[in-house]
Amino acid sequence: MAFADLGIDVGSVSTNIVLIDKNNELLDKIYIRTKGQPIQALQQGLVEIYQRNRDVEIRSVGTTGSARYLAGVIAGSDAVKNEITAHAVAALEEVPGTQTVIEIGGQDSKIIILRDNTVADFAMNTVCAAGTGSFLDQQAARLNLPIEEFGALALKAKNPVRIAGRCSVFAESDMIHKQQMGHNLADIVAGLCEALVRNYLSNVGKGKEILAPVVFQGGVAANKGMREALSKALNTDIVVPKYFDVMGAIGAALLARDAVKQRGTRTNFRGFSFCSTEFNVKSFECTSCANRCEVVELKTLAAVLARWGDRCGKWSEMPVDGLCKQAQKQTQQTG
Amino acid sequence: MKVTFPHMGTMWVPVKTLLEELGMDVVIPPPSTKRTLSLGTRFAPEFICMPLKINLGNFIEAAEKGADTIVMAGGVGPCRFGYYSRLEKEILDDLGYSMEMIIIEPPEKHFIELVHKLGKLKKCSPLKALSAVRLGWLKCCVADNIEKKVEKVRAREKNPGSADTVFNRALEKLDYVRTRKDVLDVQKEVLEELDSLVSETSRQIIRIAVVGEIYTVLEPFVNHNLERHLGRMGAETHRSLYLSSWVNDHILNGFFDIEGTEEACKLASPYLNHMVGGHGRETVGSTVLYARQGFDGVIQIAPLTCGPEIVAEAILPEVSQRERIPIMTIYVDEQSGEAGLLTRLEAFVDMIYRSKQNSKKLTAVKGL
Numbered sequence: 001m002a003f004a005d006l007g008i009d010v011g012s013v014s015t016n017i018v019l020i021d022k023n024n025e026l027l028d029k030i031y032i033r034t035k036g037q038p039i040q041a042l043q044q045g046l047v048e049i050y051q052r053n054r055d056v057e058i059r060s061v062g063t064t065g066s067a068r069y070l071a072g073v074i075a076g077s078d079a080v081k082n083e084i085t086a087h088a089v090a091a092l093e094e095v096p097g098t099q100t101v102i103e104i105g106g107q108d109s110k111i112i113i114l115r116d117n118t119v120a121d122f123a124m125n126t127v128c129a130a131g132t133g134s135f136l137d138q139q140a141a142r143l144n145l146p147i148e149e150f151g152a153l154a155l156k157a158k159n160p161v162r163i164a165g166r167c168s169v170f171a172e173s174d175m176i177h178k179q180q181m182g183h184n185l186a187d188i189v190a191g192l193c194e195a196l197v198r199n200y201l202s203n204v205g206k207g208k209e210i211l212a213p214v215v216f217q218g219g220v221a222a223n224k225g226m227r228e229a230l231s232k233a234l235n236t237d238i239v240v241p242k243y244f245d246v247m248g249a250i251g252a253a254l255l256a257r258d259a260v261k262q263r264g265t266r267t268n269f270r271g272f273s274f275c276s277t278e279f280n281v282k283s284f285e286c287t288s289c290a291n292r293c294e295v296v297e298l299k300t301l302a303a304v305l306a307r308w309g310d311r312c313g314k315w316s317e318m319p320v321d322g323l324c325k326q327a328q329k330q331t332q333q334t335g
Numbered sequence: 336m337k338v339t340f341p342h343m344g345t346m347w348v349p350v351k352t353l354l355e356e357l358g359m360d361v362v363i364p365p366p367s368t369k370r371t372l373s374l375g376t377r378f379a380p381e382f383i384c385m386p387l388k389i390n391l392g393n394f395i396e397a398a399e400k401g402a403d404t405i406v407m408a409g410g411v412g413p414c415r416f417g418y419y420s421r422l423e424k425e426i427l428d429d430l431g432y433s434m435e436m437i438i439i440e441p442p443e444k445h446f447i448e449l450v451h452k453l454g455k456l457k458k459c460s461p462l463k464a465l466s467a468v469r470l471g472w473l474k475c476c477v478a479d480n481i482e483k484k485v486e487k488v489r490a491r492e493k494n495p496g497s498a499d500t501v502f503n504r505a506l507e508k509l510d511y512v513r514t515r516k517d518v519l520d521v522q523k524e525v526l527e528e529l530d531s532l533v534s535e536t537s538r539q540i541i542r543i544a545v546v547g548e549i550y551t552v553l554e555p556f557v558n559h560n561l562e563r564h565l566g567r568m569g570a571e572t573h574r575s576l577y578l579s580s581w582v583n584d585h586i587l588n589g590f591f592d593i594e595g596t597e598e599a600c601k602l603a604s605p606y607l608n609h610m611v612g613g614h615g616r617e618t619v620g621s622t623v624l625y626a627r628q629g630f631d632g633v634i635q636i637a638p639l640t641c642g643p644e645i646v647a648e649a650i651l652p653e654v655s656q657r658e659r660i661p662i663m664t665i666y667v668d669e670q671s672g673e674a675g676l677l678t679r680l681e682a683f684v685d686m687i688y689r690s691k692q693n694s695k696k697l698t699a700v701k702g703l
Contacts, residue, residue, distance in 0.1 A: 313496050
């Protein structure tokens with residue numbers, strides 16, 4: 001029986017799961033849409049992983065992404081880590097000596113500056129989704145262009161047009177304007193890529209010293225047009241790792257392995273059988289004060305696993321039922 | 336006359352005592368909540384900085400409890416705060432709340448001016464006013480001493496959350512007692528209780544300083560319990576500003592020899608040689624000071640659109656590089672969500688832990 005580490009990245013748009021072996025070779029990966037239902041997405045993904053890798057024994061589990069706590073409680077995670085750390089660890093593993101990580105995902109984007117193999121600085125997009133995958137997706141759909149062909153078409157452009165990229169709504173009207181003027185599609189698509197890169201560099205990358213090697217990861221790294229535009233804007237080569245779309249999950253798996261090794265105990269993984277467990281999420285409004293926090297309660301039929309969402313700690317610090325205590329404690333420690 | 340004042344961290348404790356000792360009837364606004372913020376946001380100009388919105392909400396909620404007079408600080412210098420009291424009065428008038436606004440401007444020469452002013456406020460003898468100021472000042476210092484201890488204990492407590500429970504109870508006790516001796520007894524008792532919460536096992540602790548605009552630094556509702564989250568992640572915190580040091584520097588004209596911002600102002604040079612309003616210069620100078628004191632990281636926090644802090648933010652990358660200290664800037668307004676903040680804090684703390692681990696500088700400590 002082979003041993004493997006499981007990495008789970010549950011984000012706003014996609015849920016990614018990877019299995020890596022002890023030599024950090026990727027055994028299997030899954031990239032599915034979260035569709036606003038993180039628990040179902042996670043269970044569905046894990047069932048697929050299990051069916052394809054029945055002879056593998058899980059040695060550790062790590063979770064990351066915006067639903068990392070939820071996924072951590074459900075799967076029984078050994079390491080619950082934020083996306084910055086997870087992406088940085090994975091990039092360093094794939095491209096030793098990395099100094100800059102550019103990650104553009106479905107609804108967020110980040111930049112991580114590394115020096116001497118350690119994170120030295122980072123930034124995430126704050127308020128605006130212009131320059132992320134969702135917008136590219138939407139525009140490709142509007143142009144009747146499969147997203148997979150978007151990048152290849154951008155590479156054919158001879159004179160990319162200049163598009164206002166600060167705001168996705170205005171970018172769209174500007175693109176329509178350029179179409180009506182009669183510019184060809186390739187030039188418009190390439191112009192859009194350049195606008196998104198400009199927007200990314202001036203919002204997320206502002207004030208950061210971007211040094212090579214630059215690693216480009218996240219779903220948008222699949223887009224050749226974006227790679228080209230980024231490389232042109234930074235005047236350097238861009239490295240896209242082989243498994244660019246699941247780097248967060250790879251990082252989570254690597255971090256989980258370290259956590260288990262350091263702790264010297266067995267994994268907290270609940271086993272694949274939990275995929276058939278029914279989880280119920282209930283939310284209610286706490287009426288103790290005028291904050292009216294929306295408290296979320298995660299339970300199985302038998303027990304309450306965790307509560308969160310309150311500002312004061314009244315609910316999140318309340319003891320939960322027996323067998324789940326350990327998992328929650330673990331989540332808090334690693335988090 | 337029922338008098339009220341805005342919330343800012345633990346400020347309600349000393350100010351309530353001060354006003355009551357002067358013989359006034361005091362209404363404390365309910366603790367700032369989402370309702371406070373929505374009321375303020377509804378009636379304030381959209382692009383004004385966040386503290387004004389909360390002030391306004393506090394005043395409206397206090398008016399609902401029967402307050403008819405507001406005591407508000409004034410200010411001088413290039414920060415919008417100096418203009419707050421006038422603007423708030425205008426808005427409240429427009430809304431039909433006929434509230435009196437008493438503005439305490441910083442004294443020009445000596446804090447005795449303040450005592451005289453307070454004496455006039457509620458016709459009482461200067462002697463009585465002086466004793467009220469002394470008791471208020473003592474409570475202000477004690478509240479800060481306790482909170483400074485809490486900032487250390489949070490990262491080391493046996494049971495997560497216990498230090499905050501003790502802290503909240505301590506503020507109530509502090510509010511209740513009325514003699515200098517009792518105040519000092521509360522301080523002694525609470526500090527000892529906090530000591531007893533510290534875990535016996537050794538832990539890896541990092542030290543993070545919180546700098547920035549005073550209101551967002553002091554008010555946990557606005558900064559989403561920033562320090563509590565950091566404490567939970569194993570980071571001990573310290574602030575560039577405490578209420579006692581602000582009062583001493585700005586109202587008492589540095590009368591007492593306590594931790595203040597004087598040194599920070601000096602250290603701001605050569606990065607920033609002028610005062611830029613608010614606490615911009617203190618932010619830059621404190622960052623330098625913390626770097627030299629061996630802190631592991633600095634978090635700058637300010638309300639969105641805060642002029643002085645924007646100036647400081649632009650200078651901090653240079654400070655970060657030359658003084659070799661990681662810095663992260665956080666802006667808050669009514670749109671801020673806690674999830675995004677938590678991710679950033681986790682990443683920041685993680686970054687510091689891992690870099691200390693790599694350079695083998697991470698050692699476990701026991702006790703405080």
